[in-house]
Amino acid sequence: MDFWLQIVANGLLLGGVYALSAVAFSLEWGVLNIVNLAHGSFIMLGAYLTWMLFTSPLRVDPLLSAPVDFALLGGLGFLMQRLLLNRVMRGQFFLTLLLTFGIDQVLVNTGILLWTADPRAVTPAYSSRSLALGALTIPYTRLAVLAVAVGITVALASFMRHTRLGRAINATGMDLDAASLMGVRLPVVFALTMGLGCGLAGLAGAFYSLNFPFSPQIGGDLTLRAFVVTCLGGLGNMYGPLLGGLALGMVESVASVVVGSGAVDATAFVILVLILALRPQGLGGRAVA
Amino acid sequence: MLAAAAAAVPGVLSGYALREATTILMFMALALSWNLIGGLCGYPSFGNVAFFGIGAYATAGLVANLHWPFGAALAAAAAAAVAFAAAIGPVVLRLHGHYFAIATLGTAQALGQIVIMVPWVGGPNGVILRVPFAPSAADFYYYMAGAVAAALLITYAVLRGSWGYACRMIRQDEVAAAASGVNTTFYKTACWALSGFVAALVGGVYALWITFVNPPSVFDPVISLTMVVLALVGGAGTLWGPVLGAFVVENIDQYLWARLLTAHTLFLGVVIVVIVLFLPRGLWPYLAGGEGLTWRSLFEGARRLRV
Numbered sequence: 001m002d003f004w005l006q007i008v009a010n011g012l013l014l015g016g017v018y019a020l021s022a023v024a025f026s027l028e029w030g031v032l033n034i035v036n037l038a039h040g041s042f043i044m045l046g047a048y049l050t051w052m053l054f055t056s057p058l059r060v061d062p063l064l065s066a067p068v069d070f071a072l073l074g075g076l077g078f079l080m081q082r083l084l085l086n087r088v089m090r091g092q093f094f095l096t097l098l099l100t101f102g103i104d105q106v107l108v109n110t111g112i113l114l115w116t117a118d119p120r121a122v123t124p125a126y127s128s129r130s131l132a133l134g135a136l137t138i139p140y141t142r143l144a145v146l147a148v149a150v151g152i153t154v155a156l157a158s159f160m161r162h163t164r165l166g167r168a169i170n171a172t173g174m175d176l177d178a179a180s181l182m183g184v185r186l187p188v189v190f191a192l193t194m195g196l197g198c199g200l201a202g203l204a205g206a207f208y209s210l211n212f213p214f215s216p217q218i219g220g221d222l223t224l225r226a227f228v229v230t231c232l233g234g235l236g237n238m239y240g241p242l243l244g245g246l247a248l249g250m251v252e253s254v255a256s257v258v259v260g261s262g263a264v265d266a267t268a269f270v271i272l273v274l275i276l277a278l279r280p281q282g283l284g285g286r287a288v289a
Numbered sequence: 290m291l292a293a294a295a296a297a298v299p300g301v302l303s304g305y306a307l308r309e310a311t312t313i314l315m316f317m318a319l320a321l322s323w324n325l326i327g328g329l330c331g332y333p334s335f336g337n338v339a340f341f342g343i344g345a346y347a348t349a350g351l352v353a354n355l356h357w358p359f360g361a362a363l364a365a366a367a368a369a370a371v372a373f374a375a376a377i378g379p380v381v382l383r384l385h386g387h388y389f390a391i392a393t394l395g396t397a398q399a400l401g402q403i404v405i406m407v408p409w410v411g412g413p414n415g416v417i418l419r420v421p422f423a424p425s426a427a428d429f430y431y432y433m434a435g436a437v438a439a440a441l442l443i444t445y446a447v448l449r450g451s452w453g454y455a456c457r458m459i460r461q462d463e464v465a466a467a468a469s470g471v472n473t474t475f476y477k478t479a480c481w482a483l484s485g486f487v488a489a490l491v492g493g494v495y496a497l498w499i500t501f502v503n504p505p506s507v508f509d510p511v512i513s514l515t516m517v518v519l520a521l522v523g524g525a526g527t528l529w530g531p532v533l534g535a536f537v538v539e540n541i542d543q544y545l546w547a548r549l550l551t552a553h554t555l556f557l558g559v560v561i562v563v564i565v566l567f568l569p570r571g572l573w574p575y576l577a578g579g580e581g582l583t584w585r586s587l588f589e590g591a592r593r594l595r596v
Binding site: 035084087088089090097098101102103106108110231262265 | 333380384388395403514554594
């Protein structure tokens with residue numbers, strides 16, 4: 001019983017990681033209709049920025065560098081949308097898909113040139129500590145990720161509902177031309193949305209670096225996971241990524257025990273295909289497929 | 290004339306250069322394979338490597354474990370890919386846009402993971418192929434050339450008949466196509482299966498050529514993405530576009546690979562970005578349409594699609 005309780009707890013904590021990394025992906029997809037294949041690489045860049053600050057003479061704590069990651073990668077995302085993606089927004093959807101794939105290749109290879117392909121880790125003193133809750137062991141860093149994932153989700157949902165910019169972003173996602181006619185400046189709103197998304201990806205990178213070793217090539221896997229999470233949770237619902245992330249974390253945690261850890265990826269993809277075939281609107285989203 | 294020039298290549302080139310030429314032919318056939326579903330029907334598959342992998346693995350398994358002759362194994366492998374396409378087609382082809390793209394990507398990834406769990410084909414270790422009479426390097430060049438010819442013939446046959454009209458309708462407006470009596474499920478599944486047939490042929494030849502298959506090499510998602518890139522660079526939906534795209538990009542890629550080993554994928558990324566921004570319709574329409582490639586035309590595409 002204790003064993004299974006731990007498995008469930010592990011699943012929820014892993015789900016926090018997935019949810020945090022999928023919030024931004026889902027925002028970009030839902031509003032801009034861009035499946036950002038460079039998303040995982042922005043998380044990677046966030047992790048490396050954190051690592052560079054942590055290993056610098058200042059030894060900046062990862063929790064303090066998270067806002068720095070948000071600002072810097074947010075800026076990079078803003079420029080990426082403004083200078084590149086905005087130029088093909090009215091084209092067929094796979095132009096943006098291909099463009100972000102090209103950008104991803106550039107980011108991954110720049111990462112390899114800058115930092116080599118060796119795995120790195122960020123290990124402050126508290127990274128190995130964990131909370132003992134009865135028979136359960138809960139690492140603090142994982143708990144922090146789950147808390148931040150919930151916090152970001154709630155904050156983003158209220159930002160989208162209650163602020164002027166949030167409403168403009170929402171309106172753009174619903175109907176591009178109508179929003180434009182209501183005076184929303186599309187190029188700017190697109191760039192701000194992408195900036196927000198990439199900034200959140202960078203922030204997720206800071207927390208990723210606290211929990212896992214990373215190399216410049218981690219992006220592809222993270223992007224795929226974010227996709228699965230978004231499909232699971234459903235598009236167009238601010239709480240979808242959280243729901244989907246926790247669901248995927250649970251499934252993978254249980255699958256690693258039941259079918260073996262080698263089959264975890266296959267399980268995730270089989271679930272993805274099944275979800276798309278049987279319930280394309282996800283667990284709690286609008287019908288899109 | 291083109292065919293005669295291609296046929297003469299093994300007489301002129303040898304060793305490394307012949308190998309490069311064979312690789313270029315391989316990517317031409319793969320780009321044509323993607324074009325059948327992604328270009329003609331507008332269903333951007335990001336998992337065509339699944340068929341390539343099925344072709345390679347089925348051929349390798351049958352030749353290495355059951356000692357089938359290569360030709361029979363290749364035919365069985367192509368049949369297996371067609372059967373797989375027909376089985377999953379009606380499910381994944383119900384999806385559109387991003388969902389279709391990622392469902393195919395996921396299917397290919399899952400297949401690669403599942404193959405690792407099959408001991409008959411060596412699990413994670415893969416299969417080593419040893420055949421008593423290995424074909425020569427020139428033979429492999431001709432095999433790949435044969436795959437390109439087969440892919441061109443199939444594409445030509447599809448494009449010129451009523452089938453081609455059905456595909457174009459599906460690409461432009463599937464609902465309208467269905468409403469005017471086109472059996473869309475049939476046509477797109479058939480194109481998907483033909484696409485799988487071509488990719489499996491290439492995969493089978495590749496397996497015997499490289500003499501070794503394992504899941505990371507023949508289910509590599511980069512192969513799927515390369516097919517998309519090559520077809521788009523040349524011009525998706527046209528007969529010759531994918532051939533041109535594969536010729537141009539693979540030549541540049543091999544040139545750079547020999548000189549800038551570490552930076553060549555970075556360069557490929559830059560090429561993709563530039564192509565998408567400046568040539569969203571690919572190279573072929575400019576050359577074939579007599580418009581010519583001018584500075585004006587380069588910026589025209591970007592102006593039309595921007596917000």
